[in-house]
Amino acid sequence: DQQVKQNSPSLSVQExxxxxxxxxxxxxxxxxFLWYKKYPAEGPTFLISISSIKDKNEDGRFTVFLNxxxxxxxxxxxxxxPGDSAVYFCAASDVGGAQKxxxxxxxxxxxNP
Amino acid sequence: DTGVSQDPRHKITKRGQxxxxxxxxxxxxxxxxxxxxxxxxGPEFLTYxxxxxxxxxxxxxxxxxxxxxxxxxxxxxxIQCTEQGDSAMYLCASSLEVGYTExxxxxxxxxxxV
Numbered sequence: 001d002q003q004v005k006q007n008s009p010s011l012s013v014q015e016x017x018x019x020x021x022x023x024x025x026x027x028x029x030x031x032x033f034l035w036y037k038k039y040p041a042e043g044p045t046f047l048i049s050i051s052s053i054k055d056k057n058e059d060g061r062f063t064v065f066l067n068x069x070x071x072x073x074x075x076x077x078x079x080x081x082p083g084d085s086a087v088y089f090c091a092a093s094d095v096g097g098a099q100k101x102x103x104x105x106x107x108x109x110x111x112n113p
Numbered sequence: 114d115t116g117v118s119q120d121p122r123h124k125i126t127k128r129g130q131x132x133x134x135x136x137x138x139x140x141x142x143x144x145x146x147x148x149x150x151x152x153x154x155g156p157e158f159l160t161y162x163x164x165x166x167x168x169x170x171x172x173x174x175x176x177x178x179x180x181x182x183x184x185x186x187x188x189x190x191x192i193q194c195t196e197q198g199d200s201a202m203y204l205c206a207s208s209l210e211v212g213y214t215e216x217x218x219x220x221x222x223x224x225x226x227v
Contacts, residue, residue: 004155032213043117043204043218044156051213089155098208098216099144100169103155 003027004092006104014112019077021107023090026071030092034101035064035075038087047088048075080111117219119205125225126195133191134222138207145188146216147180148204149173156204162188163210195226 005024013019021035031052036044050057050064050073057064063076077084087108091101118137126132138145143164148156159178160170164185174180177195182188192199202223206216 034215036218041220041223043119043206043220046215046217049213049215091155097210097212098206098214099146099161100158101146101148101156101216102158105153105155 001026002105003030004090004102004104006088006090006107008107009105010108010110012110012112013080015082016079019075019080019084019109019111021075021077021088021090021109023073023075023104024071025073025092027092027094027102028071029094030102032093032097033064033066033073034091034093034098035062036089036091036103037084038089038106044089077109082111082113085109085111117205117207117217119203119219119222121222122220123223123225125227128197128226129194131191131193132195132224133189134203134205134224136188136190136205136219138187138205139217141209142207142217143185143210144208144216145182146206146208147188147190148206148218150202150204150221151200159190192224195224197226200224200226 034049035047038044066073087106091103146161147159150156162182177193202221204221206218208216
């Protein structure tokens, strides 16, 4: 039972344009959502998070949107840069914190010059 | 503090051998987590500690797996009698206890069972 799904295994975007990564979840008890970026042979690096009391959180080039009624969140990266090329994971928790994160399968983002 | 540190980075072992991994969390973090990641999948939760207490274990953590955090600082994850299906990246993370806070991951230990 995949509670967190990232349905796009890969995404290719032109440098300078907007990258939009999507994530769907099924567990309505999830109340905290995070995005991580992962380079090969490294551990995931935290990017941005959002709690269920908000519908948007912004940090520099990164914005996360949460649509609770649709059980959907998205990560927007504007403008996209070559260094953004990595695998992006969304994760969710139903215990109000970082413990027991449930991860999606990941989306490989490639930024083309 | 340089972040979460894991040792070794890579481990190749023969089937049936025991292996032990170490994780040193960020010093002020009292929560420590172990995850496992296989190819093409996201990390899967294995277990977590608050200080020295192991508060939860996933059903993925079979009897061959044991984790400890004896003094509430570093943690070890031991796999006894390894199987080829244990081949994966083992990730450690740590976080503060309070509120909506992110977990910081180490670089992982890549285990290959041959």
